[in-house]
Amino acid sequence: MSKQGVEPDELSRPFWQAANANKLVIQNCQQCDRLQHPPLRKCTACGATEHLEWKPMSGRGQIYNYAVVHDGPIKSLHEDQPFNVAVITLEEDSGIQMYSHLPGTPVDEVPIHGNVEVIFQATDNGQKVPEWRVVD
Amino acid sequence: MATENAPASIYRAEQNLGLWEHRGKVAAVGIGHSPTARRWDGKAETCVGAMSILALRAAIEDSGVDPAKIDGLVIDPVTTTGAFWPKGKPLPLDVINQFNTTEQPLDGITQLSVEWLLKNMPELANVKFTMYGAGCMSRAICVAAQAVGDGQTHTCLVLKSWHNLEGRYYQGGAAGSNTISGTAAMRNLWGTPASFGTALQFAEYCRKYGKSHDMMAPFMENSRRNGLLFPEGYWAQHRPEVLTKEDYLAARWIAKPASLFDNDIPITVSGAYLYTTAERAKDLKQKPVYILNHAASVGRARGLTPTLDEVEEETARTAKKIYQGAGITAADLSFENMYDGFSLFHPFHLEGLGYRGIKFGEALDFYQTDISIEGPNPVSPSGGNIGSGRSRFWMHTDCIQQLQGRAGARQITGITPEIAVSGGPMPVGGNYTVWSATPD
Numbered sequence: 001m002s003k004q005g006v007e008p009d010e011l012s013r014p015f016w017q018a019a020n021a022n023k024l025v026i027q028n029c030q031q032c033d034r035l036q037h038p039p040l041r042k043c044t045a046c047g048a049t050e051h052l053e054w055k056p057m058s059g060r061g062q063i064y065n066y067a068v069v070h071d072g073p074i075k076s077l078h079e080d081q082p083f084n085v086a087v088i089t090l091e092e093d094s095g096i097q098m099y100s101h102l103p104g105t106p107v108d109e110v111p112i113h114g115n116v117e118v119i120f121q122a123t124d125n126g127q128k129v130p131e132w133r134v135v136d
Numbered sequence: 137m138a139t140e141n142a143p144a145s146i147y148r149a150e151q152n153l154g155l156w157e158h159r160g161k162v163a164a165v166g167i168g169h170s171p172t173a174r175r176w177d178g179k180a181e182t183c184v185g186a187m188s189i190l191a192l193r194a195a196i197e198d199s200g201v202d203p204a205k206i207d208g209l210v211i212d213p214v215t216t217t218g219a220f221w222p223k224g225k226p227l228p229l230d231v232i233n234q235f236n237t238t239e240q241p242l243d244g245i246t247q248l249s250v251e252w253l254l255k256n257m258p259e260l261a262n263v264k265f266t267m268y269g270a271g272c273m274s275r276a277i278c279v280a281a282q283a284v285g286d287g288q289t290h291t292c293l294v295l296k297s298w299h300n301l302e303g304r305y306y307q308g309g310a311a312g313s314n315t316i317s318g319t320a321a322m323r324n325l326w327g328t329p330a331s332f333g334t335a336l337q338f339a340e341y342c343r344k345y346g347k348s349h350d351m352m353a354p355f356m357e358n359s360r361r362n363g364l365l366f367p368e369g370y371w372a373q374h375r376p377e378v379l380t381k382e383d384y385l386a387a388r389w390i391a392k393p394a395s396l397f398d399n400d401i402p403i404t405v406s407g408a409y410l411y412t413t414a415e416r417a418k419d420l421k422q423k424p425v426y427i428l429n430h431a432a433s434v435g436r437a438r439g440l441t442p443t444l445d446e447v448e449e450e451t452a453r454t455a456k457k458i459y460q461g462a463g464i465t466a467a468d469l470s471f472e473n474m475y476d477g478f479s480l481f482h483p484f485h486l487e488g489l490g491y492r493g494i495k496f497g498e499a500l501d502f503y504q505t506d507i508s509i510e511g512p513n514p515v516s517p518s519g520g521n522i523g524s525g526r527s528r529f530w531m532h533t534d535c536i537q538q539l540q541g542r543a544g545a546r547q548i549t550g551i552t553p554e555i556a557v558s559g560g561p562m563p564v565g566g567n568y569t570v571w572s573a574t575p576d
């Protein structure tokens with residue numbers, strides 16, 4: 001699927017740099033030892049603006065939920081409709097969610113609670129993005 | 137006079153705040169609506185500013201209040217339904233210049249300021265209190281209720297307006313561009329429509345409770361039916377078409393399990409109310425409808441979208457705030473008018489409230505019983521956004537009209553309307569008002 005190109009901004013740059021190196025990192029508050037995603041300028045738990053780091057993840061997760069997009073807003077994805085968009089939760093913290101098109105999984109045949117592993121796919125401008133693939 | 141956004145402290149968002157200090161001391165005494173349209177036709181008399189003036193003047197006239205006595209104005213400055221003025225498109229100067237303008241060239245066209253309204257409504261010469269309650273009418277009326285209660289204004293207009301332009305909803309801007317900024321991309325890169333989050337929650341709900349999407353059909357039929365009895369609404373004015381169960385089940389998906397009809401239709405419309413003190417309300421033209429409480433949900437999802445657990449925790453928490461501040465229980469509700477745009481979260485609102493004793497997982501079963509305006513358990517007698525298009529205020533208008541006994545063909549007959557609740561938008565993040573036919 002042809003995803004829009006991504007232009008990393010200041011807040012998200014480390015995440016996208018890691019993706020280009022085939023690594024998944026998530027923002028973590030060292031003070032609370034708590035992950036948050038998408039990243040913010042401060043920790044939503046303690047409010048601290050310092051102590052925010054980028055923590056490497058295992059790249060393993062689970063499918064929490066999904067819906068099938070038949071009529072979405074992004075032009076470059078229209079030719080691929082309908083497509084799955086699943087909610088992935090991370091092995092390290094089931095409160096952290098990421099979206100996925102679940103490449104390789106047939107439309108509307110998504111195994112809820114199925115295990116997934118991260119892969120990295122290039123978007124239209126070459127920036128890689130974490131995606132997820134169902135594993136046994 | 138610069139108009140500021142309402143401070144967070146004006147909303148009753150905390151838990152255990154006790155009875156609202158102004159319970160029964162603020163009343164709605166006037167309603168005004170502009171006509172609806174699917175999209176702006178480019179004429180001066182139908183731009184969002186002109187529609188707003190129409191609605192405000194209608195509310196003033198409805199109340200019988202002398203405009204010179206009005207000293208407050210609360211509005212939402214954001215009027216977009218998801219449609220934005222296209223980059224590079226020439227400004228509609230022929231329209232703009234028919235009004236008194238502000239420094240914002242698209243004021244009155246794709247946004248609205250208090251300044252613009254006051255410049256174009258000379259009769260509002262004595263307005264001293266102004267505030268923005270950005271978000272939707274549900275929010276703006278809470279600001280007005282608190283401001284009147286606090287004595288910042290004694291006679292206050294509240295307005296919410298919507299513009300809609302040519303083109304597909306939310307498909308301009310970032311969605312049409314080749315690239316997307318890094319932080320936004322983490323949420324938006326996957327091409328999900330606005331109803332996606334609600335579709336997710338509804339899918340989870342169906343799995344958890346063993347329910348199915350077709351069980352929404354009676355609610356949808358009831359909402360359209362009530363909407364067609366709402367002469368101020370879009371479907372009644374432009375497309376008086378009944379929605380059958382078959383129509384609903386045959387509709388194409390937007391984000392399965394959310395179908396076309398589960399998404400409200402964006403329209404152009406303005407709505408206004410006049411609020412005043414209970415004391416001043418006594419001698420006015422309309423029967424006052426008293427505000428028993430306003431409450432806010434400020435919950436936040438931990439992840440990208442609220443999970444069903446997060447939704448249920450939050451709707452239960454919100455219901456406690458709603459009831460406690462009003463000094464009522466669920467059993468006191470004559471009817472409910474919780475928000476429905478997207479239809480699939482109406483069950484979550486209903487269950488959080490515990491309307492007619494229903495518990496989590498029971499709303500869809502409840503929809504299979506008599507939820508009509510003639511029955512003992514009216515559900516969404518306004519018909520909501522599903523029944524009248526996307527205004528996010530039909531439910532408030534309906535609560536006021538029902539309690540005044542002037543809801544016309546939509547008047548509920550199975551019970552006596554005494555106390556009602558309305559509000560939204562989201563089950564996690566919204567503002568709610570408790571209305572009463574009497575001040576205590």
Ligand SMILES: [Zn+2]
Pocket residue numbers: 029030031032033034043044045046047048
């Ligand atoms: Zn922290």
